[in-house]
Amino acid sequence: MRNFKFIITVFYGLFCALATAQSVGAAPPEYLRDNPEHLHEISEKEGAITAISADDYPPYSYQENGIAKGLSVDVLVEILKRAGMEQSRKDIIIMAWSRAYRETLRHKNTLLFSTVRTPYRESLFKWVGPIGVSRQVVVARRDNSAALSEGADFNQYRYGVMKNSSGEQRMMAKGVDPSRFIYVNTLESAAKLLKRGRYDAMVFDQAVANWIFRSLHYRPAAFKIIYAFEDLEYYFAFNKETDQSLIDLMQNTLDEIRADGTLAKITQKYLHQTGEGIVQLSN
Numbered sequence: 001m002r003n004f005k006f007i008i009t010v011f012y013g014l015f016c017a018l019a020t021a022q023s024v025g026a027a028p029p030e031y032l033r034d035n036p037e038h039l040h041e042i043s044e045k046e047g048a049i050t051a052i053s054a055d056d057y058p059p060y061s062y063q064e065n066g067i068a069k070g071l072s073v074d075v076l077v078e079i080l081k082r083a084g085m086e087q088s089r090k091d092i093i094i095m096a097w098s099r100a101y102r103e104t105l106r107h108k109n110t111l112l113f114s115t116v117r118t119p120y121r122e123s124l125f126k127w128v129g130p131i132g133v134s135r136q137v138v139v140a141r142r143d144n145s146a147a148l149s150e151g152a153d154f155n156q157y158r159y160g161v162m163k164n165s166s167g168e169q170r171m172m173a174k175g176v177d178p179s180r181f182i183y184v185n186t187l188e189s190a191a192k193l194l195k196r197g198r199y200d201a202m203v204f205d206q207a208v209a210n211w212i213f214r215s216l217h218y219r220p221a222a223f224k225i226i227y228a229f230e231d232l233e234y235y236f237a238f239n240k241e242t243d244q245s246l247i248d249l250m251q252n253t254l255d256e257i258r259a260d261g262t263l264a265k266i267t268q269k270y271l272h273q274t275g276e277g278i279v280q281l282s283n
Helices: 036-044 071-082 097-106 166-173 187-196 206-215 244-259 262-274
Strands: 005-012 048-054 061-064 067-069 093-096 110-116 125-134 136-141 159-161 181-183 201-205 223-228 232-239
Touching: 061 071, 067 071, 071 110, 071 125, 071 244, 071 262, 097 110, 097 232, 110 125, 125 244, 136 166, 136 187, 136 206, 159 166, 159 187, 166 201, 187 201, 187 206, 201 206, 206 223, 232 244, 244 262
Parallel strands: 005 048, 005 093, 048 110, 159 181, 159 201
Antiparallel strands: 061 067, 110 232, 125 232, 136 201, 136 223
């Protein structure tokens, strides 16, 4: 049995918005809100790791009958099992994302997933991966005349995004002023507000958007992709002070999972469920 101990924490509502005047959508239930003092105690324990994810980012992480599931969750569970660590799926605790990103940056031995590895974040974390492809897109209603291309003025539209998300960061890199963002707390509320015309488009991973639209019984043909970013990849992002021997152990175990085909099987299990969706770019 490895002497690394994990305390796995799942953070509710990936990229949950911070309290702002433009935030919309319900806050996480009281029993899901994080306890910063408890998290600090965990992170200070010798050899302890806090693993942070989200239960509102299908197919990568979500809850079903109170059980954490998803592509990234299954990959982490397999890594823990093969590395001889004590923790398993049942050890996952749900907490709010609004503090997750900050706590990962602040506390040693903290792990955040699934995290898109972007140039902006490169120097902020230590990385283990990749565990999957992030294909981020800007999605609009098909009856909206919105269209984007390289060199276009992205500030001509309003966008639904989640705070501290890679989608928000990549739109800002395109020159979008934050005043053009409407922050949402959940993926479901983002899709509903798009359908109601609260904003022109939302910015999300394509597989995630397809999953959410299907879960809401929305017709894929009612939406269109008006812009697609260059593909990036999902990783496990560790606080920079995390012991390098643990990083190496996790990376080597993930490499084994990839080499023997297990990662591909897990990916197929979840991504095939996204089905047909918003797959065509508009002209």
